[in-house]
Amino acid sequence: MLPIFNKINDSDQPLLIVNGKFTYQQDGLYSLHNADFLKEPKFKEAYAKGKATNSWKGDPAWRTYIACWLASQAIKLEGEFVECGVNKGGMPMTIMNYTPFKESGKTFYLLDTYGDLVDEQISESERELGIKKGSYEQDYLEEVKNTFANYPVKIIRGMVPQTLSEIDAEKISFLSIDMNVAKPEIEAIEYLWPRLSKGAFILLDDYGWEKHFHQKQEHDKLASKLGYEILSLPTGQGLIMKS
Numbered sequence: 001m002l003p004i005f006n007k008i009n010d011s012d013q014p015l016l017i018v019n020g021k022f023t024y025q026q027d028g029l030y031s032l033h034n035a036d037f038l039k040e041p042k043f044k045e046a047y048a049k050g051k052a053t054n055s056w057k058g059d060p061a062w063r064t065y066i067a068c069w070l071a072s073q074a075i076k077l078e079g080e081f082v083e084c085g086v087n088k089g090g091m092p093m094t095i096m097n098y099t100p101f102k103e104s105g106k107t108f109y110l111l112d113t114y115g116d117l118v119d120e121q122i123s124e125s126e127r128e129l130g131i132k133k134g135s136y137e138q139d140y141l142e143e144v145k146n147t148f149a150n151y152p153v154k155i156i157r158g159m160v161p162q163t164l165s166e167i168d169a170e171k172i173s174f175l176s177i178d179m180n181v182a183k184p185e186i187e188a189i190e191y192l193w194p195r196l197s198k199g200a201f202i203l204l205d206d207y208g209w210e211k212h213f214h215q216k217q218e219h220d221k222l223a224s225k226l227g228y229e230i231l232s233l234p235t236g237q238g239l240i241m242k243s
């Protein structure tokens with residue numbers, strides 16, 4: 001049961017009848033706006049490589065495009081790339097093919113249990129919203145190692161926050177956070193925040209998703225504590241820039 005968000009049609013406004021064809025209708029987002037990035041060869045080729053990792057049940061093209069755009073800015077800054085919550089690596093695979101990552105000399109740190117959520121980190125509120133262990137395969141480390149055999153990555157297996165000390169990067173310019181559970185996400189940002197370069201991005205994958213409302217509440221609290229504002233994106237992502 002998700003009685004949380006105000007819906008336009010909860011009020012007395014009539015349901016919007018759309019006149020015209022959607023340019024995009026997947027992954028919780030329906031749009032009439034320009035989505036020509038879907039046809040750009042550079043994005044299409046990189047996204048196809050991301051999809052080939054078998055990370056996604058759905059088709060998160062717009063989310064992935066946003067990550068690619070941010071990564072193309074972050075690659076010009078001092079610092080490495082980090083993802084906490086990698087699964088089979090669809091996002092880093094797309095990013096490393098969309099940007100000149102190999103030529104940049106950077107390393108992409110990939111942190112995951114490579115075996116599902118951590119039960120004791122799931123709060124009661126999250127359980128009520130349906131977050132539970134069992135959504136991911138039990139051991140996909142070898143698959144991920146094979147997938148990234150020819151890429152400049154450091155694969156770090158284990159539970160965040162315990163594994164954060166294995167990130168030996170002095171500076172970070174891109175941090176992707178996607179662990180589906182608030183506790184390790186908050187701890188990861190608090191731990192890595194001092195190492196983020198000026199202008200670095202943090203991309204929160206789950207920020208606006210109804211099922212992940214508890215994450216939003218915790219990220220909003222952290223934003224007040226650390227002094228930044230989170231941009232809520234129509235894709236369901238949240239964006240932070242370190243100023």
Ligand SMILES: C[S@@+](CC[C@H](N)C(=O)[O-])C[C@H]1O[C@@H](n2cnc3c(N)ncnc32)[C@H](O)[C@@H]1O
Pocket residue numbers: 055056084085086087088089090091111112113114115116117118121136158159160161178179180181184
């Ligand atoms: C939604 S998936 C990540 C999807 C990936 N970013 C993508 O776009 O394909 C969430 C991942 O977070 C991992 N995870 C959850 N809690 C974790 C923790 N405390 N430490 C490390 N990994 C964790 C899970 O094992 C799972 O692979």
